[in-house]
Each structure stands twice: as C-alpha cells, then as structure tokens.
Amino acid sequence: MKNIVIGRYVPGKGFLYDLDPRTKLIALLVLMAATFIIDELIHMAAAILLIGVILVIGRISVKRVYLGLRPLLFLLIFTFAFQILFNTQGDLLFETPLYYSPITLGLVVVIVLIWGFTKRFIKFKLLYFLATVFLSLFVLNTFTEPLVFATGTFSIYEDALEMALFIMLRLIIIVTLSTILTITTKPTDLNLGLESVLKPLKVIRVNTEEIAMIISIALRYIPTLLDEANKIMLAQASRGVDFQEGKLKEKVMQIVSLLVPMFIISFKRSDELANAMEARSFIPGHPRTRLHLLTWKTLDTVVLVVSLTLLISSISIRVFL
Amino acid sequence: MGIKFERVSYQYQGIDQRGYLAIGDINLSINAAGEFITLIGETGSGKSTLVQHMNALLLPTEGRMKLFGLTIDKNTKKNKKIKLNPIRKKVGLVFQFPEYQLFEETVLKDIIFGPKNFGVSEEEAIKRAKKMIEVVGLDESYLSRSPFNLSGGEKKRVSIAGILAMEPDVLILDEPTSGLDPMGRNALLEVFYDIHKTLNKTVIIITHDMNTVYEYAQRALVMREGVLVYDGDPLQLFSKKNIDNWNLETPDILALSKAMETKFDITFSTPPRSRKALFTEIKEVLK
Numbered sequence: 001m002k003n004i005v006i007g008r009y010v011p012g013k014g015f016l017y018d019l020d021p022r023t024k025l026i027a028l029l030v031l032m033a034a035t036f037i038i039d040e041l042i043h044m045a046a047a048i049l050l051i052g053v054i055l056v057i058g059r060i061s062v063k064r065v066y067l068g069l070r071p072l073l074f075l076l077i078f079t080f081a082f083q084i085l086f087n088t089q090g091d092l093l094f095e096t097p098l099y100y101s102p103i104t105l106g107l108v109v110v111i112v113l114i115w116g117f118t119k120r121f122i123k124f125k126l127l128y129f130l131a132t133v134f135l136s137l138f139v140l141n142t143f144t145e146p147l148v149f150a151t152g153t154f155s156i157y158e159d160a161l162e163m164a165l166f167i168m169l170r171l172i173i174i175v176t177l178s179t180i181l182t183i184t185t186k187p188t189d190l191n192l193g194l195e196s197v198l199k200p201l202k203v204i205r206v207n208t209e210e211i212a213m214i215i216s217i218a219l220r221y222i223p224t225l226l227d228e229a230n231k232i233m234l235a236q237a238s239r240g241v242d243f244q245e246g247k248l249k250e251k252v253m254q255i256v257s258l259l260v261p262m263f264i265i266s267f268k269r270s271d272e273l274a275n276a277m278e279a280r281s282f283i284p285g286h287p288r289t290r291l292h293l294l295t296w297k298t299l300d301t302v303v304l305v306v307s308l309t310l311l312i313s314s315i316s317i318r319v320f321l
Numbered sequence: 322m323g324i325k326f327e328r329v330s331y332q333y334q335g336i337d338q339r340g341y342l343a344i345g346d347i348n349l350s351i352n353a354a355g356e357f358i359t360l361i362g363e364t365g366s367g368k369s370t371l372v373q374h375m376n377a378l379l380l381p382t383e384g385r386m387k388l389f390g391l392t393i394d395k396n397t398k399k400n401k402k403i404k405l406n407p408i409r410k411k412v413g414l415v416f417q418f419p420e421y422q423l424f425e426e427t428v429l430k431d432i433i434f435g436p437k438n439f440g441v442s443e444e445e446a447i448k449r450a451k452k453m454i455e456v457v458g459l460d461e462s463y464l465s466r467s468p469f470n471l472s473g474g475e476k477k478r479v480s481i482a483g484i485l486a487m488e489p490d491v492l493i494l495d496e497p498t499s500g501l502d503p504m505g506r507n508a509l510l511e512v513f514y515d516i517h518k519t520l521n522k523t524v525i526i527i528t529h530d531m532n533t534v535y536e537y538a539q540r541a542l543v544m545r546e547g548v549l550v551y552d553g554d555p556l557q558l559f560s561k562k563n564i565d566n567w568n569l570e571t572p573d574i575l576a577l578s579k580a581m582e583t584k585f586d587i588t589f590s591t592p593p594r595s596r597k598a599l600f601t602e603i604k605e606v607l608k
C-alpha cells in the first residue's frame with residue numbers, strides 16, 4: 001500500500017524539474033494523443049524508447065515508475081486475456097484443440113489448487129500465474145482419451161495479439177508519462193499550470209480555477225489518505241484484525257472496518273480543509289495574486305516544439321502512409 | 322516473560338526510500354505484571370513509535386524484541402508462521418488519536434469489536450462493554466449512539482473502553498488524557514491506577530503531564546530524539562539537573578514542597594507526591 005506512487009511529488013533535480021508545469025501538461029496531452037494515433041508496432045517501440053530516453057535524461061529511477069505501474073498489472077493481464085479469448089478478427093495465428101474430460105478437468109483443478117497453496121511462497125507471482133495458465137492449457141491440449149465428452153479449440157488471432165499488445169503498451173506509456181509529471185511537479189505548480197492550461201475554456205463559461213483547484217487537491221490527498229489508511233490498519237490490527245489471514249467473509253468485514261473510518265475521515269478532512277481555506281479568505285471565483293509566478297524558458301519552447309512535432313508526424317504517418 | 326527490547330531501532334520509510342530514524346538502539350525490559358510506568362518526552366521524540374512495537378504493530382528494522390516469549394526482529398514479517406495476534410490480545414494499546422479506531426455503527430459494536438476478534442462470546446463482550454462504558458465515565462445511553470457524533474473527549478473515552486474490554490495483561494495508553502477536562506482526567510487516571518492495583522496489571526501511560534508522572538508512576542521512561550535517556554524512579558528523575566535539557570518541567574507538588582522547605586526551613590520526612598500526601602506532611606510538621 002505504501003508503494004503506490006501515483007500522485008506523489010518527489011523532490012529532485014533534472015531538466016524535468018526545471019520545466020514549466022504548463023509545458024509538462026501540454027506535452028503530456030500531446031504525447032498521449034500521439035500514442036493513440038500511431039498504429040504500427042515499430043512506432044510504438046520508438047515511443048517506448050523515447051520514454052526511456054526521457055527517464056534517463058531526467059534522471060528518474062525506473063524502479064519508481066515501475067512501482068507506479070504495478071497497481072495496473074491486474075488490468076493489463078485482464079485486457080490481454082480478454083483480447084486473446086474473445087477477439088477473433090484477422091488471420092488465425094495459432095490453433096489447438098482442447099479436450100475436456102473428467103480426468104483433464106480434474107488435473108486442471110489440481111493444478112489450480114497447487115497454485116493457490118504455493119503462490120505465497122513464490123517471488124514472481126505474475127510469472128507463476130502465467131506458468132499455471134500455460135500448464136492448464138497444456139494439460140487440456142495433450143490428454144486425449146476415451147472419456148472426453150467435449151472438445152473445444154484454443155486459438156489466437158493476429159488482431160487479438162496486436163490489440164492486446166497495443167492496449168498494454170498504450171496504458172504503460174500513459175501511466176509512465178503521468179507518473180513522470182506528478183513526480184517532478186509540485187502540487188502547487190501543477191495547480192497553477194492546470195489553471196492556465198484550462199484558461200481557454202473560460203470562454204464557454206467553465207470555472208477553470210475551481211476545476212484546477214479540485215484536481216490538485218485530489219492529487220494532493222492521495223498520499224495523505226494512504227497514510228491514514230495505514231494508520232487505521234494499525235489501529236484495527238491492535239484490536240485483533242489480522243489482515244493477512246481470514247476467510248472471505250472475514251476479509252470482507254476487514255475491508256469494511258477499513259473503509260468506514262476512511263470515508264468518515266476523508267469527509268471530515270474535506271470539511272476542515274474548506275474551513276481552513278475560508279479562514280484564509282479563499283473565495284471561490286475571486287481573483288487571487290500569486291506568490292510564485294510561472295516563468296517560460298527556452299527549454300519549454302524546445303520541449304513543446306519537439307512534442308508537437310512528434311504529434312504532427314504521427315498524424316501525418318497515419319494519414320499519408 | 323513480558324516485554325524485552327534489545328537494541329531496537331525503527332526507521333520510517335519515506336517516499337524517497339530515505340529512512341527516517343524514529344527510535345534508535347532502545348534497550349528496555351518491562352514485566353508482564355505489576356508495573357506502573359509513564360513514558361514522557363517532547364513532541365516527536367518517538368514515544369508513539371516505541372509503544373507500537375510493544376504489541377508488534379511495528380516491527381524493528383534493527384535489533385530484536387521478545388514479547389511474551391516470542392522473539393521478533395526484522396525477518397518476522399516474512400515468516401507467515403509467526404502469529405502476532407496473540408501478542409495483541411495480551412498487550413492492549415489505546416491509540417493517541419481515537420478517530421483511527423472507531424468505525425462501527427454504534428459505540429456498543431465498537432467496544433465489542435476487539436473482544437470478539439479475540440474469541441470472546443457476544444454476550445460476554447456486551448457485558449464487558451456495559452461495564453467498561455461506565456468505567457471510563459460515560460453511561461449506558463452512549464452504547465446506542467454513533468461513535469462519530471461524539472465530542473473529542475467522549476471519543477477518547479470510548480476508544481479506551483474498547484481496549485479495556487479486551488482485558489489485556491499489559492495496558493498501554495498513548496496520551497489517554499489529552500483533550501479531557503481536569504476532573505475527567507483525574508478520574509480516568511484513578512481508573513488506570515485501580516486496574517494496576519487491583520488486578521496487578523502492567524500499565525504504561527504516555528503523557529505530557531509531569532504531575533501525573535510524579536504522583537502515580539513507579540517508573541518513568543524519558544525519550545529524547547528517538548533515544549531512551551532515562552529509565553528509573555521519577556523521584557530521582559526530577560532531582561536531576563538536566564531535566565530542562567529534556568524539555569521536562571518540575572511537577573507542581575515537588576516545586577511547592579521544595580519551596581516550602583526552603584522558605585519555612587522545614588523538612589518533610591518523605592517527599593510528598595500528591596496533594597493529599599502534602600497535606601499530611603504539613604500536618605505532621607505543624608504538630
């Protein structure tokens with residue numbers, strides 16, 4: 001829980017820290033758009049490479065970005081499996097029959113049970129899980145004997161593989177970029193940047209300042225709430241809640257016992273925050289002066305031009321090639 | 322048996338993988354029964370961190386501790402076979418901030434939560450809840466109320482009742498009397514002292530009130546910047562020169578009796594620790 005890094009600012013040095021938040025926000029949007037436009041694997045690879053270069057030049061540890069990605073692993077696997085199983089477009093790449101019989105199904109059950117009992121001792125849980133899946137498929141695939149009562153096929157189509165790969169890579173790129181943004185930008189700067197980036201929306205009478213404020217407060221409070229959750233877990237543990245153990249029903253109770261105080265505390269927090277802001281004469285919608293003003297540097301222009309060039313070239317590749 | 326710390330250190334892990342050393346190199350031994358200890362020290366000196374080790378909520382990052390015969394060090398977390406829950410049944414810890422502890426719909430459910438987790442039957446738990454809510458100075462009408470609509474002091478009392486109902490062998494209270502009115506504070510302190518006296522239990526209280534330390538404690542622990550700088554008799558503690566360095570102040574009764582001794586040129590046979598004791602000493606002298 002402590003390792004969730006989305007939304008956390010980590011003090012440091014490097015060109016990413018020097019950039020204007022507006023630049024970073026616009027570049028983020030532009031690059032995200034570009035990742036959705038490119039549709040060739042080789043371009044995707046180039047994009048990943050580019051991200052790698054940014055991380056290296058910006059001296060951001062890959063480990064931290066990986067920590068940001070980790071909560072998404074489940075989602076990634078799910079989309080992957082979903083695509084493989086249900087997407088039947090494109091050329092057939094691979095097909096193999098599956099035989100269902102009491103014996104093979106029994107074996108699969110045994111495999112899954114073994115996995116369930118041993119997974120806690122294995123370090124690389126994800127690899128272990130994949131290995132289990134493959135082993136199950138292998139069992140269903142090989143054992144042909146008289147008891148087979150149904151057969152199926154396991155097939156992988158080209159588009160499925162491609163789609164799955166693209167979705168995964170896009171998710172990884174987007175999360176990495178946003179993690180880079182929040183790691184290198186102070187919440188207050190982010191707020192300022194958001195506000196001025198959203199400014200054009202004022203024309204259609206959207207209250208951009210409030211939106212910017214809401215977003216930055218939300219980001220700011222993610223780590224705080226995680227810390228609170230941790231404290232509550234300690235308090236519950238001291239009253240006999242064992243977060244590592246328990247059957248499903250107990251697990252549900254444990255989660256409830258965690259969520260209720262979390263909600264109450266966050267409501268109270270927001271109330272207190274509102275009061276504190278009002279006590280310092282914060283009036284929504286009123287113009288405010290700034291202590292720190294944003295300054296635009298040459299570096300910002302360079303970064304913006306580069307990212308816009310990337311977007312334009314990805315569009316042109318898509319349209320003209 | 323009891324609680325034993327051997328060179329225990331604890332580092333909080335910051336966002337930056339940089340550690341923050343909250344307590345360092347603590348050696349300490351506390352009996353499982355019969356002690357009344359106060360733990361003092363300035364804000365941020367690591368008191369709360371220290372007591373959270375005593376029921377294995379936090380595990381040392383260096384050194385090891387023995388809690389009721391169970392040895393615990395930094396490798397304990399990985400070993401799933403070691404069950405920490407039995408320790409938490411024996412060592413009850415009331416947190417500094419009750420908000421983190423209250424979560425059930427009603428005060429009753431909240432108080433019986435702990436006992437039920439440790440295998441006490443529902444009826445027995447309810448019986449204890451009814452008793453403990455009175456013990457902490459509230460009445461039975463509170464049992465049906467929502468813990469979230471209580472005042473700060475009431476919340477504090479309910480959270481204490483929730484731990485008392487677990488009937489732990491060692492009772493640890495992290496600033497149990499902060500935010501309470503003076504009368505309520507004294508009444509609660511009497512409750513803790515009574516638990517210690519009648520049931521011969523070990524009670525550990527974190528406090529910033531030197532009068533409490535002086536009046537009740539048999540043993541005082543002083544923390545300063547994560548280090549245990551004093552472990553011993555409170556009487557000697559306050560006659561030490563460097564208590565100012567530790568940001569402690571002289572207890573009222575001690576200051577008063579010292580001033581009387583010099584001003585009226587008298588000596589009390591035993592240094593009085595409470596108001597009552599002072600009165601009897603004065604009577605003695607006047608005779």
Ligand SMILES: Nc1ncnc2c1ncn2[C@@H]1O[C@H](COP(=O)(O)OP(=O)(O)OP(=O)(O)O)[C@@H](O)[C@H]1O
Nearest residue numbers: 333334341343363364365366367368369370371417
């Ligand atoms: N979750 C945490 N993460 C990082 N540092 C922490 C955390 N909790 C406490 N600390 C730090 O550890 C030090 C000791 O904290 P602790 O809560 O033990 O102090 P304390 O003596 O109980 O203070 P108080 O009298 O204010 O309750 C403090 O400097 C605090 O900033």
Ligand SMILES: [Mg+2]
Nearest residue numbers: 368369417495
């Ligand atoms: Mg504390």
